[in-house]
Structures are given as structure tokens and as C-alpha cells.
Amino acid sequence: MGTDDTWPDALPVAQVRIARQTDQLDEVVRFYVEGLGLRELFRFEGHEGYSGVMVGLPGTGYHLEFTTHVDGSPGAAPSAENLLVLYFSDAAQMSDVARRLTEFGVEQVAAANPYWVANGGLTFPDPDGWRVVVMPQPVF
Structure with missing residues (x-):
């Protein structure tokens, strides 16, 4: 493709x-x-x-x-499937970001969809609970 x-x-x-x-x-x-x-x-x-x-x-x-x-904002993230996915050129680049997030105090969470884990992805929640997946290589 x-x-x-x-x-x-x-x-x-x-x-x-x-x-x-x-x-x-x-x-x-x-x-x-x-x-x-x-x-x-x-x-x-x-x-x-x-x-x-x-x-x-x-x-x-x-x-x-x-x-x-000033009057407040909406609540929590809607689901574990609302994701921002960032694809890296290689696993080392992804690992650098994952390590920085871990050192930053962000704990990795289990992905709801097994596709992400099966393809080497790691999932991290932001402070509101919205999830960011880092992937070791592009899809296409």
C-alpha cells in the first residue's frame, strides 16, 4: 500500500x-x-x-x-478505546518515549484491544484518563 x-x-x-x-x-x-x-x-x-x-x-x-x-469542563474520558496512537520508526524510539513517561510517573495500563499489545504497543493514560498508545513501527 x-x-x-x-x-x-x-x-x-x-x-x-x-x-x-x-x-x-x-x-x-x-x-x-x-x-x-x-x-x-x-x-x-x-x-x-x-x-x-x-x-x-x-x-x-x-x-x-x-x-x-471558568465554569468547569466535561468529566472523564469516555472509554478505554478512545486513543491517540503515535507510530515510531523503530522500537528503540518508542522505548525511549515509554521510559520517559515511566520516569515521569505515568504507569502503563492494559490495552482494551489486544491488537495493540500483539503488535508491540504500550498504553499510557494522561491525567484525565485518555489513553495514548505508542507503537514501535508504522502500520503502512
């Missing part, structure tokens, strides 16, 4: 953002930046009661946004 790094003509997207709220903004950002190793891209405060931080990989094409609201 080949890869095509261009967006379809019918969907000429310039950026992708996955956003969610949290009541633990500082802890969540610390997990993703200091623990996982993503970069902080942008931060804002006091926008109609919202504050937030965007984190991501190099560049700004794909990023995560975490927000909080």
Missing part, C-alpha cells in the same frame, strides 16, 4: 486540530509536553471564559488543543 501525502481535491484541508476540554489543563499539558515530548505551539487565556494550549509535532499542520472553561 503506497502513501500519498496530498489531501484529496474534495477536501483541501490546511490544518487538523483535535480538541477536548479538561479540568486539569496544567497537568495535561505537562504530560503531553514534558512527558510525551510534543511541543507547545500556542497558548491563550480568557477567550470568552476559555483558556487553552495547543501541542503537536513539528509545524502546525496537526495538533491537539486542550481547553478549560
Whole structure:
């Protein structure tokens, strides 16, 4: 299966953002930046009661946004199957990140789907319980 790094003509997207709220903004950002190793891209405060931080990989094409609201935010993660999966080029790179998360105080959890373990993946919860799976190689 080949890869095509261009967006379809019918969907000429310039950026992708996955956003969610949290009541633990500082802890969540610390997990993703200091623990996982993503970069902080942008931060804002006091926008109609919202504050937030965007984190991501190099560049700004794909990023995560975490927000909080002065009146509170939604509760816990919806299920053990709502995942952010990061694929590495090799097992050594994945192991470095897994070791950093463990040293950061994050305990690995069992994956709900046995596919991840069978293919060498490790699963870690963020401070809100949302799960991040690190995989030792790309799928395609």
C-alpha cells in the first residue's frame, strides 16, 4: 500500500486540530509536553471564559488543543478505546518515549484491544484518563 501525502481535491484541508476540554489543563499539558515530548505551539487565556494550549509535532499542520472553561469542563474520558496512537520508526524510539513517561510517573495500563499489545504497543493514560498508545513501527 503506497502513501500519498496530498489531501484529496474534495477536501483541501490546511490544518487538523483535535480538541477536548479538561479540568486539569496544567497537568495535561505537562504530560503531553514534558512527558510525551510534543511541543507547545500556542497558548491563550480568557477567550470568552476559555483558556487553552495547543501541542503537536513539528509545524502546525496537526495538533491537539486542550481547553478549560471558568465554569468547569466535561468529566472523564469516555472509554478505554478512545486513543491517540503515535507510530515510531523503530522500537528503540518508542522505548525511549515509554521510559520517559515511566520516569515521569505515568504507569502503563492494559490495552482494551489486544491488537495493540500483539503488535508491540504500550498504553499510557494522561491525567484525565485518555489513553495514548505508542507503537514501535508504522502500520503502512
